[in-house]
Every structure is written in structure tokens, then in C-alpha cells.
Amino acid sequence: MRTSAASPPLQPAMTQGDANGELAAIAAAFDLPGPILDLERLGNGNVNDSYLVVCDGDPLQRFVLQRLNRTVFAQPELVMANMIAVAEHVEARLNEGCALLAERRWEHPRVVLSRVDGRPWVERDGGFWRLISFIESSRSFDLVASAAQAREVGFGLGVFHHLISDLPPAGLADTLEGFHVTPRYLQHYDAVLARAPAAAxxxxxxxxxxxxxxxxxxxxxxxxxxxxxxxxxxxxGDPKVNNVMMEAGSGRACALVDLDTVKPGLIHYDIGDCLRSCCNPLGEETADLEAVCFDVALCREVLSGYLAAASGFLTAADYDHLYGAMRLISFELGLRFFTDHLAGNVYFRTDRPGHNLQRALVQFRLTESIEAQETQLRDLIAELRADLAVVR
Known part of the structure; x- marks a missing residue:
């Protein structure tokens, strides 16, 4: 799970001295296609420790070795069961042929099994490890840089939803109970507020x-x-901008990664989180509150891309709640930041006093911007819906 500010504390990282040998031994416990040539730390994720594994072969093959954070995922076996279920379903859908992807590349991260017992994980010295395929010739972005990119992010989420739309949710475990259930965050806020010092x-x-x-x-x-x-x-569960991989050459969405949070839920939480992430050009760490705004033009592109891929399974009620989704998720994240500020910064990682309070103010300002543009946003949703009806 690649997260930004919204991340719980990390487990202790491995020290530099024991990294190479122990990591190589863990990676070699998986069914790799050849000897390991190189192994190095990958990215700066705030939840799981990730490493890039390069294997010999023609061509060379690369994989991502990750240690799941058991502080976040108390039952990592269920996380892996969900990943396997989704991967098998998506593979079957792709093998059947998908008209949306007739002229596009789309990859789904593949889970590599243990060569010892065939399980999709390896446990070593208290760590829970997995190995997944690396999406070659692709890159991700933390902020949307153009209208075309915004549309591709929306399309990527739409393709993912389309491919799993007929997967029975009852077959997936709820690995993060209460995640993106806003009333539960409000209950937690009330409990924290009741014992917090008076606001000053x-x-x-x-x-x-x-x-x-x-x-x-x-x-x-x-x-x-x-x-x-x-x-x-x-x-x-976590479809922010940087979880949509873009093909290096064409700039087209080609994969959705970080599938730890796959679970049964409301697709509106995904849509709202994607829009919150894409349509705030300054990002969630900005200090310029007055300049924070929800960009309707980017929203148009994200939703256009999403609906181009996902409209086939949306109901009238789904459309009716799109505005509520985009307004709610920014409010929800602001509520979570503010709650943690009141609690003494026990959940989200901070690097300065008042950091979570500042983050909360950004999200609440974004919520206000969405609310101020409600008529325009509802009209946009109606327009896009009508356009799709005409096409059909």
C-alpha cells in the first residue's frame, strides 16, 4: 500500500548490515525464474518495506519483494487471499478478451508462490513477506500534471472496477474493517474529543x-x-494518483498497484478518493490554504475517463451519489487528521508540531471548495451521464 500522509507507524526497518544476505535468502525462497542478480530498496512507501529483485534470464525479470506491516494488517494471510482471488479473476477476464483494452496494454500484479510450500508468502524471523511481479516500462506520479493524465487515472480505476465488477464481494475478506466507513471515524473522533484538552x-x-x-x-x-x-x-481501497501506473512511452494507464486494501466496499469510496487525490493540484501537504481548491476541469477529465470504462455497471443510484462521494472523502480524511492531532499524533506519521492539524485544514478547505461548486459538479455529472446515454 503506497500511502502519503495517511500512514500509520512503520515496523522497524531492517538494518543496512543484514539487508543483502537476509533479503536475498528470503527472495530465493520464492519460485523465481533464475538466480538473483541484484536487490535494492524500492521507493519510500510508508507502510510496507519494498525491494526490487532482479533475476537472471533472457530477458531479465524484475519483482517486488515486500514485508507486510502487521501493525496495519493483523491478518496478512487474508490480504494475500484477496490478492490471489482478484488476480485469478482479472486474469480470466483478460483471457476472455476485454473490448476496453483492445488497443491497450493492461497488466495485473502477479503473485509469486513459495518454492517450499506453495503458499503466496514466506515467513522469516517474524516478518511476513510476499513477492509480486514488477510492472515494467511504467511510472507513477504524485500529482496530476495534465488533463490527459487525469483522464488516464480515471480510466485506470474504471478498468480495474470493470474487470472485478462481477467478482462476488462475499468471496473477499474485510482486511481493514471500518476503513472508509465515515460514521466510524466520527465515533472515534467523539471518543478522542471527550478526553482531549480544550481547544486553544x-x-x-x-x-x-x-x-x-x-x-x-x-x-x-x-x-x-x-x-x-x-x-x-x-x-x-486506496486508488490515489500514485497507485495508477502509466506506460512510460504512451502515458496510458496500464496497471493499478498496491492491492493490500482490496476488500468489499462501496465503489464510491474509491471514486471519491481518486478525485480527492487528483483534483487538488497543490497536494495534501501544502501550507497555502487560501490557494487550495478542487479543480473542476480535472474532475471532468477523471470522471470522463472513469465512466468511459465503468459506466456499463453503474446504476442510477450510483450516479446520484457521485457528488456526495467526492465531498465526503476529503471531509473524512480531514476528520482523521484532526482526530489524530487531538489524540497526540499516535497514528499518522508527522515531522513537525501541528502537522496533522495543517493536513486537516487542507482537507477541510478542499471540502469547502467542493461544496462551493456543488451546482457545477452536479451539472457536470448529469452532463457526462447524458453524453454516455447518447453514445449508447
């Missing part, structure tokens, strides 16, 4: 009032699920 700073007072004014809104999607308007489907 004006920014804290603003956040308190902001949450209170939107308390009833927090259940908008869960209430729709409980009433039968929305239904559980398989979701990615």
Missing part, C-alpha cells in the same frame, strides 16, 4: 466547528447502502 488555537476551533456543521452528512453513503440504494462491490 483558532485553527482547532475552526476544525471543531467544521466537523460539527457536517456531522449529519458523515453517513450519506452508509445510509444509502443500508437502504439498498448502494451495494457492496469489490474495491481497491
Amino acid at each position: 488555537a483558532s485553527e482547532e476551533m475552526h476544525c471543531l466547528a467544521f466537523v460539527e456543521a457536517r456531522r449529519d452528512f458523515a453517513s450519506v453513503l452508509e445510509a444509502a447502502r443500508e437502504s439498498g440504494q448502494l451495494r457492496l462491490r469489490p474495491i481497491h
Whole structure:
């Protein structure tokens, strides 16, 4: 799971001295196609420790070795079971042929099994390790740089949802119970607030009032699920910009990675999180609150790309709740940041005093921008929906 600020504490990393030999031994326990030529740390993920493994062969093959964070995933076996179930389903769909991808490359991360017992993981010295295929000739981005890129991010999420739309959600474990269920975050906030010191700073007072004014809104999607308007489907759970891989040459979306959070849920949480990530040009770490805004033009591109791939399985109720989804997820993340600030920064990693408070203010400012443009955003959704109806 590649996360940004929204990340719990890491497990202790391996020291430099024991890295090469022990890591190579762990990687060699998987069914690799050839001898290991190179092994190096990959990226700067905040949850799992990741390493790039290069194997001999013609051509050379690369894999990603990861140690799952058991602080986050208490039952990593279920995470792997979900990944296997989704991978098998997607592979079957791709083998049948997918019209959306007739002229496109699309890859799904492949899980490599242990050569010892055939399980999709290896346990060593208390660590839980997995090996997955590397998406070659691709790259990811932390911020959307163009309208075309925004459309590709949306299309990539739409393709993923399309490919798993007929996978029964009951066959997937809920590996992160309560994740993206906003009323539960509100309950946790209330519990933390009850024992937190009285707010002193004006920014804290603003956040308190902001949450209170939107308390009833927090259940908008869960209430729709409980009433039968929305239904559980398989979701990615963390479809931010940098989890959509872009083909290096064409710039087209070619994979969706970091599948730790795949679980049954509402696709609106995925859509809302994708839009929150894509349509805030300044990102979630900016200090320029006045400049934070939800970019409607980028929203148009993301949704256009998404609907081009996913509209076939969307219901009228799904469309009706798209605006609520984009408004809710930015509010939810702001609520989580503010809660952690009140709790003493026990969940999200921080690097300065007031860091989580600043993050909360950014997300609440983004929420305000979405709310201020509600009419325009609802009109955009209606327009895109009507355009698709005409095409059909």
C-alpha cells in the first residue's frame, strides 16, 4: 500500500548490515525464474518495506519483494487471499478478451508462490513477506500534471472496477474493517474529543466547528447502502494518483498497484478518493490554504475517463451519489487528521508540531471548495451521464 500522509507507524526497518544476505535468502525462497542478480530498496512507501529483485534470464525479470506491516494488517494471510482471488479473476477476464483494452496494454500484479510450500508468502524471523511481479516500462506520479493524465487515472480505476465488477464481494475478506466507513471515524473522533484538552488555537476551533456543521452528512453513503440504494462491490481501497501506473512511452494507464486494501466496499469510496487525490493540484501537504481548491476541469477529465470504462455497471443510484462521494472523502480524511492531532499524533506519521492539524485544514478547505461548486459538479455529472446515454 503506497500511502502519503495517511500512514500509520512503520515496523522497524531492517538494518543496512543484514539487508543483502537476509533479503536475498528470503527472495530465493520464492519460485523465481533464475538466480538473483541484484536487490535494492524500492521507493519510500510508508507502510510496507519494498525491494526490487532482479533475476537472471533472457530477458531479465524484475519483482517486488515486500514485508507486510502487521501493525496495519493483523491478518496478512487474508490480504494475500484477496490478492490471489482478484488476480485469478482479472486474469480470466483478460483471457476472455476485454473490448476496453483492445488497443491497450493492461497488466495485473502477479503473485509469486513459495518454492517450499506453495503458499503466496514466506515467513522469516517474524516478518511476513510476499513477492509480486514488477510492472515494467511504467511510472507513477504524485500529482496530476495534465488533463490527459487525469483522464488516464480515471480510466485506470474504471478498468480495474470493470474487470472485478462481477467478482462476488462475499468471496473477499474485510482486511481493514471500518476503513472508509465515515460514521466510524466520527465515533472515534467523539471518543478522542471527550478526553482531549480544550481547544486553544483558532485553527482547532475552526476544525471543531467544521466537523460539527457536517456531522449529519458523515453517513450519506452508509445510509444509502443500508437502504439498498448502494451495494457492496469489490474495491481497491486506496486508488490515489500514485497507485495508477502509466506506460512510460504512451502515458496510458496500464496497471493499478498496491492491492493490500482490496476488500468489499462501496465503489464510491474509491471514486471519491481518486478525485480527492487528483483534483487538488497543490497536494495534501501544502501550507497555502487560501490557494487550495478542487479543480473542476480535472474532475471532468477523471470522471470522463472513469465512466468511459465503468459506466456499463453503474446504476442510477450510483450516479446520484457521485457528488456526495467526492465531498465526503476529503471531509473524512480531514476528520482523521484532526482526530489524530487531538489524540497526540499516535497514528499518522508527522515531522513537525501541528502537522496533522495543517493536513486537516487542507482537507477541510478542499471540502469547502467542493461544496462551493456543488451546482457545477452536479451539472457536470448529469452532463457526462447524458453524453454516455447518447453514445449508447
